[in-house]
Amino acid sequence: MECAIELSGIGKTFGRGKAAITALDGVDLRMAPGEFLCLLGASGCGKSTLLNLIANLDQPSTGSIVRNTARPAVMFQEAAxxxxxxxxxxxxxxxxxxxxxxxxxxxxxxxxxxxxxxxxxxxxxxxxxxxxxxxxxxxxxxxxxxxxxxxxxxPSLLLMDEPFAALDAITRDVLQGELIRIWRKTKTAVLFVTHDVREATRLGQRVVLLSSRPGRVVREWHTRDIDGTGDSAEVTDEITAALREVISQHAAT
Structure with a gap:
């Protein structure tokens, strides 16, 4: 199947010399047309940076991005x-x-x-x-x-950078349900950035976990059926444990 998005060896470094900060390192990621993929990770792991690269708002330092979609639409935490x-x-x-x-x-x-x-x-x-x-x-x-x-x-692509993070819990819950409904109806591919495990497992067909900086793909899970139904408390617990491990490793360095 043709990919909507294919990332190969993506790296992103800001600054030069001793002041350089590597946000992403060697990220490989493929996304199918119409897929709902959640990108999960701790704050500062490079999730938003990766989204900006896919949206063509910035360019990678290394690697390549192939887009087989219409111009990506971007939705941020603030409605703007x-x-x-x-x-x-x-x-x-x-x-x-x-x-x-x-x-x-x-x-x-x-x-x-x-x-x-x-x-x-x-x-x-x-x-x-x-x-x-x-x-x-x-x-x-x-x-x-x-x-x-x-x-x-x-094929269309919607990039969402924690769009519900600033909302109260009840409104966030309602909009998550609405987003699933709209995704099923429109068949738009969605790449959804979040640091909330429950949000990721509720929304995504697939969840990809990034390590702490520099961001690398640590693991991925298939969390929903192809029709977007069903989720698993066991998978949620497994992803939560993996995220805690990533955060602990970062704190120990």
Missing amino acids: LMPWLTVQRNVELPMRLHRVPKAERAEKVAELLDLVRLSGVNDKRPHELSGGMRQRVALARALASAAGTEEADE
Whole structure:
């Protein structure tokens, strides 16, 4: 099967000489089209750095990245909505930048807001929404990012950097469930960065654990069936133990 993303020997070093910091070292990773993969690791292990490299927001120091998808859409911990724009305008912004016709934009926005269960809030501005609603808008905007471009017929890829970390537990739980629903419906490949084991095992079909800095792939687990159902408390406990070991090894150095 063709990979959506293939990383070979990825390394990333910031700075030079004695001040150089190696964030990633020799990372190999393959991701299938439509796969939901969670990237897990302790704070500072290079998860976000790896996401930025895949998004082409930065370049690796060593290794290569092959992307067989449309331009990746990125969703961060903060919704990063334009406060002066309405929900409608925020979601359609990527399509406006790609000069998608107005009627087509309106149809797509309506479809996406319905998908994230926010129909009827088109004219509201971000400050009028709850934190969870703002993240739903950010998700709709991310899903719109490839709409109408010359890449739109290619497999899509959504990169998510701890998007629910700042939310309260109940809202986070609801949005995790919503994300699974949307992923099943859209068949978008999702690479989800988190440091929360339970979040990783609930969401991901596969969980990849990075070591502490420099980040290297330590282990991976298949946690969900191909249809995205089922999880295992035993796997969760096993991943938790592996993460604790990685953190302990880092603390001992």
